[in-house]
Amino acid sequence: MAPAMDPGELAEWAQTSAQLQQMWFGFLAEQAGEIAQKAMAGQALAGKAGGEQAGPKDLANKAARIGESAKAIVDPAQWLVMSQAMLSQFPARSLEASSRLAKDTMEMWQSVLGQFAGGAQTGEGDEPALPRKDRRFADPAWRQHPAYALLHQAYLMLSSWFRETAASVEGLDAPQKQQLRFAVDALADAMSPANFLATNPVVLERTVETRGQNLVRGMRHLINDLKRGQLTHTDPDAFRLGENLAATPGKVVHETDLFQLIQYSPATGEVYEVPLVIFPPWINRFYILDLTPKKSFIKWAVDQGLSVFVVSWKSADESMADIVWDDYIRAQIGAIDHVRERLGVPHVHTIGYCVAGTTLAATLAVLARRGEADKVKSATFFTAQVDFERSGDLKHFISDAQLDMIGQLSSEGYLDGRYLAATFNALRGKDLIWNYVVNNYLLGEDYPAFDLLHWNGDVTNLPAKWHNEYLRDLYRDNRLVERDALSADGTPIDLTRVETPTYVQAGREDHIAPAESVWRITDHFAGPLEFVLAGSGHIAGVVNPPAAGKYQYWTGDAAAPSLDAFVEGAEGHPGSWWPHWLDWIETQDKARVPATGKRKPGGRGDTVIENAPGRYVKTR
Numbered sequence: 001m002a003p004a005m006d007p008g009e010l011a012e013w014a015q016t017s018a019q020l021q022q023m024w025f026g027f028l029a030e031q032a033g034e035i036a037q038k039a040m041a042g043q044a045l046a047g048k049a050g051g052e053q054a055g056p057k058d059l060a061n062k063a064a065r066i067g068e069s070a071k072a073i074v075d076p077a078q079w080l081v082m083s084q085a086m087l088s089q090f091p092a093r094s095l096e097a098s099s100r101l102a103k104d105t106m107e108m109w110q111s112v113l114g115q116f117a118g119g120a121q122t123g124e125g126d127e128p129a130l131p132r133k134d135r136r137f138a139d140p141a142w143r144q145h146p147a148y149a150l151l152h153q154a155y156l157m158l159s160s161w162f163r164e165t166a167a168s169v170e171g172l173d174a175p176q177k178q179q180l181r182f183a184v185d186a187l188a189d190a191m192s193p194a195n196f197l198a199t200n201p202v203v204l205e206r207t208v209e210t211r212g213q214n215l216v217r218g219m220r221h222l223i224n225d226l227k228r229g230q231l232t233h234t235d236p237d238a239f240r241l242g243e244n245l246a247a248t249p250g251k252v253v254h255e256t257d258l259f260q261l262i263q264y265s266p267a268t269g270e271v272y273e274v275p276l277v278i279f280p281p282w283i284n285r286f287y288i289l290d291l292t293p294k295k296s297f298i299k300w301a302v303d304q305g306l307s308v309f310v311v312s313w314k315s316a317d318e319s320m321a322d323i324v325w326d327d328y329i330r331a332q333i334g335a336i337d338h339v340r341e342r343l344g345v346p347h348v349h350t351i352g353y354c355v356a357g358t359t360l361a362a363t364l365a366v367l368a369r370r371g372e373a374d375k376v377k378s379a380t381f382f383t384a385q386v387d388f389e390r391s392g393d394l395k396h397f398i399s400d401a402q403l404d405m406i407g408q409l410s411s412e413g414y415l416d417g418r419y420l421a422a423t424f425n426a427l428r429g430k431d432l433i434w435n436y437v438v439n440n441y442l443l444g445e446d447y448p449a450f451d452l453l454h455w456n457g458d459v460t461n462l463p464a465k466w467h468n469e470y471l472r473d474l475y476r477d478n479r480l481v482e483r484d485a486l487s488a489d490g491t492p493i494d495l496t497r498v499e500t501p502t503y504v505q506a507g508r509e510d511h512i513a514p515a516e517s518v519w520r521i522t523d524h525f526a527g528p529l530e531f532v533l534a535g536s537g538h539i540a541g542v543v544n545p546p547a548a549g550k551y552q553y554w555t556g557d558a559a560a561p562s563l564d565a566f567v568e569g570a571e572g573h574p575g576s577w578w579p580h581w582l583d584w585i586e587t588q589d590k591a592r593v594p595a596t597g598k599r600k601p602g603g604r605g606d607t608v609i610e611n612a613p614g615r616y617v618k619t620r
Contacts, residue, residue, distance in 0.1 A: 009211065012211040012212075013211055013212060016211055016212030016213060016215065016216060017212070019216045019219075020212075020215060020216060020219055023216070023219050023220065023223060024219065024223075027223045027226065027227075112130060112131075112146065112149050112150050112153050130143060130149060130153055131153065132153055132156040132157065132160075134152075134156055136192060136194045136430070136435075137152045137156075137194065139201075139202045141201040141202050141205060142201060142202075144201075145201065148201045151193050151199060152193055152194075155191070155192060155193050159188040159191075162184050162187075162188060163181070163184055163185065163188065166180045166181050166184040167181065178393075178395070182393055185429075186426065186429055189429045189430045189433075189434055190429070190434065192434060194434070194438055195434050195437055195438060195442075197215075197442055200438070200442065202443070203438070203442045203443060206443055206444075210444075213444070214442070214443055214444035214445075215442070215444060216444070217444030217445075218440060218441040218442055218443070218444040219441075221440045221441055221444070222440075222441050225440075228418075229416075229418050230418045230421060230422075230457065230459065231422075231425065231432075231433065231436055231457075232436075232440065232447060232457065233432070233436055233447070233450070233453040233454075233456060233457055234447050234448055234449060234450045234453035234454045234457065235446070235447040235448065235449045235454075236447070236454075236457075238449035238454065239449070239451060239454045241287070241613055241617060241618055242611070242612070242613055244292060244451075245287055245290070245291060245292065245451055245454065245455070246285075246286075246287035246290045246291075246612070246613035246617060247290070247293065247613075248264055248290050248293075248296055248298050248299045248302065248612065249264065249265045249612065250262050250263055250264035250265055250308075250601060250611075250612035250613075251263055251265075251601035251602045251608040251609070251610070251611060251612060252312075252608060252609040252610045252611070252612065252614040252615075253309075253338075253342065253601050253606075253608050253609065254335075254338050254342075254609075255609055256331065256334070257314070257319070257320075258313065258314055258320075258323065258327060258328070258331050259311045259312060259313050259314060259331055259335070259616065260311075260312045260314075260609070260614045260615070260616045260617075261309055261310075261311060261312075261335055261338060261339075262286075262309065262310045262311075262312055262612045262613065262614060263307075263308070263309050263342075263601040264298060264302050264307075264308045264309075264310070264601075264612065265302075265600060265601060265602075266302065266305075266307065266595035266599055266600060267302045267303050267305075268303070268304075268305040268595060269594065269595055270305060270592040270593065270594055270595060271305050271306065271307045271592060271593060271594075271595045271599055272305055272306050272307065272585070272589070272590070272591070272592055272593075273345065273589065273591040273592060273593045274345065274347060274348060274349055274377050274588070274589045274591075275306070275307035275308070275309060275339055275343055275345060275348050275349070276301060276306045276307065276308050276309065276348065276349045276350075276351065276585075277309045277310075277311070277335055277336055277339050277348045277349070277350050277351070278298070278308065278309065278310045278311065278350075278351045278353070279311050279332055279335070279350065279351065279352045279353065279356035279357070279359070279360055280310065280311065280312075280313070280353050280354075280356055281353050281354040281355045281356045282313035282328070282355070282356065282460065282462070283354070283355055283417075283420060283460060283462060284455070284458075284459075284460055285312075285455060285458050285460060285617050286310055286311065286312045286313070286613075286617060287455060287613060287617060288353075288455050288539065288542075288543065289310070289353070289542075289543070290310075290613070291451045291452065291455065291543065292451050294545060294547065294548075295451065295452075295543055295545055295548075296545075297542070297543060297545075297578070298310060300545060300546075300578060304582055305592065306349075306585075307343065307595075307599055309335070309339050309348075311331070311332075311335050311356075312613065312614050312616045312617050313460070313616065314616045314619065315417070315460045315461045315616070315619050315620065316413075316414035316415070316460075316461040316462050316463045316464075317414060317461065318412050318413050318414065320413065320414060320463045321412075321413025321414065321463065321464065321465065322413075322463075322465060323463035323465065323466050324463070324465055324466045324469060325359070325362075325466055325469060325470060325473075325488060326488045326489050327466070328356075328359050328466070329359060329362055329363050329366060329488040329489060330488075330489055332356075332359060332360060332363045333363060333366070333367070336348055336350070336375055336376065337375070340375065342598055343598060343599065346374065346375075347374055347375055347376060347377040348375070348376060348377060349376075349377050349378045349379075349380070349585060349588070350376050350378070350379050350380065351379075351380040351381075351382060352379065352380070352381055352382070352384055353382040353383070353384065353542070354382065354383055354384055354512070354513060354538070355384075355470070356384075357381040357382060357383070357384020357385075358384050358385055358386055358474065358480070360379060360381070360384070361379075361381070361384070361386045361480070361495060361498065361521070361525075362480065362486070362488055362493050362495075363488075364376060364379055364498045364500050365493045365494055365495050365497055365498055366488050366489065366491045366493060368494075368497040368498055368499065368500075369491050369492065369493075369494065369497060370491060373498075373499065373500060376500050377500075377501075377588055377589060378500065378501045378502070378503065378585065378588045379498075379500050379501070379502050379503070380502070380503040380504075380505070380581065381502065381503070381504045381505065381518075381521065382505050382542045383505065383506060383507055383510055383512070383513040383518060383538050383541065383542060384504075384513065384518065384521070385513050385517045385518055385520070385521075386480055386481060386495060386520065386521050386524060387478065387480070387481045387517065387520030387521070387523065387524065388474050388475050388478045388480070388517065389478055389517070389520070390514060390516050390517045390520070391475060391513070391514065391517045392510075392511060392512065392513070392514040392517060393511060394423075394475065394512065395475060395476075398471050398472075398475045398476045403468065403471060403472065403476075406419070406464075406467070406468065406471070407464070407468065410464030410467070410468075413463070413464050413465075414461045414462060414463055414464050415461060415462045415463075415464050415467050416459075416461055417459030417460045417461045417462065418459050420459065420462065421456070421457065421459045424456075424512065428511065432456075452539065452543070473486060480493065480495070481495060481520075481523075481524055483495075483496065495524040495525060496524060496525075496526055497526065498524075498525045498526060498527060499525075499526050499527035500525075500527050501527055501528050501529075501588055502521075502525055502527060502528070502529045502530070503529075503530045503532070503581060503584050504518065504519075504521055504522070504529060504530065504531045504532070504558075505532050505533075505534055505541070505542065505577065505581075506518035506519060506531070506532070506533050506534065506541075507533075507534055507535075507536055507537045507538055507540075507541030507542070508533055508534065508535055508536065508537075508541070509535075509536055509537040509541070510537045510538045510541060511537060511538065512537075512538040513538060515533060515563060516563050519531070519562075519563040519566070522558055522559075529558045530555075530558060530584055531555075531556070531558035531566065532553055532554070532555055532577050532580065532581075533553060533554040533563075533566070533567065533570065534551065534552075534553045534577050535550075535551030535552045535553060536550075536551050544575075544576045544577070544578070545576060545578065546575060546576040546578055546579055548575075548576070549574075549575055550575070550576070551575070551576070552572055552573055552574050552575065553572075553573050553575075553576070553577035553580065554566075554567065554570035554571065554572050554573070555570060555571055555573065555580065556569050556570035556571060557569055
């Protein structure tokens with residue numbers, strides 16, 4: 001018979017229950033009130049325009065949908081429904097493996113329960129030697145009781161079985177099979193017993209220890225995220241732009257409706273004569289390249305003696321509804337021309353990161369067709385794709401149904417950046433979604449202070465028309481590599497005309513721009529090309545300062561017939577590839593000049609707009 005709780009414990013649990021109910025119902029009431037206010041405002045406008053008015057029943061229905069939507073996020077039953085729907089999509093022949101599943105299940109039961117019955121040990125205390133391991137179940141609590149050991153081992157076995165079944169389905173083309181694999185992976189990650197209070201022994205222990213206060217803190221985190229419409233990964237108050245992020249000294253020296261151009265103050269007496277213009281992706285904030293000073297590529301480049309300029313793109317709003325790819329290409333050409341004129345130099349080095357690299361490739365093709373290729377001394381590409389045939393898991397989001405949904409979400413002329421953030425998080429759901437559901441909502445832990453995750457959550461809105469064309473023309477139809485299939489600013493685009501010296505960096509574990517996809521640029525450019533394969537992925541593979549001593553990179557024959565052939569003959573090097581890139585830059589032009597005049601932005605006689613990092617990066 002379980003011991004009875006003393007009155008003090010009962011009071012604590014009752015208080016926890018009351019807090020949870022008050023917080024949740026208070027949130028729903030607040031949301032219903034906001035809907036009502038917006039509806040009333042809409043009625044007033046409609047009344048002026050002679051439109052129809054929404055009645056109380058419509059408002060009640062909207063409030064109810066808010067509640068149901070919120071419930072769906074945290075209700076495990078919703079995932080069971082999804083699981084059943086997915087199983088119904090499996091061809092019958094793939095379920096013929098059920099006999100093997102039954103056999104594996106029996107062996108798993110015997111193995112796990114036998115460990116406890118037989119007292120088998122790992123040599124690391126009293127923990128059994130279970131057959132399947134996963135870091136989500138690393139806490140000893142998952143192995144100290146046979147029920148939880150059996151639960152997580154059964155989950156890992158079934159996840160593996162479903163993945164193998166999906167891989168063996170016949171009658172599907174390659175894209176369909178990839179979509180099925182992605183869906184199974186996403187569902188398997190969502191169904192982990194670690195994600196739910198009742199099946200996570202670590203959460204249950206914490207709940208008992210704190211009398212449920214972990215759930216109160218978790219509910220507070222959940223409600224704040226529901227209000228933001230975005231999962232929080234890091235302490236929102238830990239970083240300030242211009243103070244401990246994006247803090248490299250500089251000035252905004254030029255501004256348009258689409259971007260601000262930042263010039264950084266020199267840190268050396270002499271600087272390379274050819275300046276550097278960096279085009280970061282406009283789907284994120286530019287300071288991915290200017291995180292804390294120890295991680296900042298921009299600060300490192302300035303310290304090496306480069307005159308660095310960076311484009312800070314404006315987050316889209318209703319005024320940018322008609323912005324298309326041509327506008328971004330014109331913006332890149334405009335930034336190049338402005339730097340050339342400002343410093344009185346004939347050409348510049350350029351860097352294009354991710355989608356801005358894709359656009360830089362088109363910009364180079366346009367300049368080549370116009371006979372102006374000499375404006376760019378060299379081009380560097382950070383994890384950028386031009387050939388999208390093998391562009392990875394993001395292709396799962398470009399079906400007609402997905403594109404139609406994106407169109408519906410962009411009715412005001414721009415796509416809310418939170419949708420794109422959720423898409424990227426879904427590509428690594430185990431690490432960027434469910435890990436934080438457990439830590440933030442169930443365990444109620446405080447948020448860490450992590451600069452990279454702060455940047456990851458600092459979303460940017462996208463012009464809807466441009467985004468739609470980009471997904472259709474490039475990701476879906478792969479038209480950029482077709483000669484003259486696309487045009488920009490009235491000029492046909494042919495990548496084979498690009499003879500600019502090029503440095504291409506790819507990330508070996510990149511899940512957004514897979515290395516094999518980035519490699520394809522070597523099939524289309526005609527000029528001298530250096531290819532470097534960096535350790536890690538889309539972000540850490542780029543943001544890897546030499547002082548950190550992390551990862552490695554590989555150099556080799558960029559004329560190899562394939563990435564596999566390149567890797568086979570490549571030479572590995574420890575640490576960061578940044579110094580290798582700088583050596584390559586020097587081979588293009590090593591001349592230096594005094595860091596005087598307009599090489600020092602904001603000096604005597606130099607009119608500037610404001611201090612770096614500028615207004616645009618702070619606009620939400």
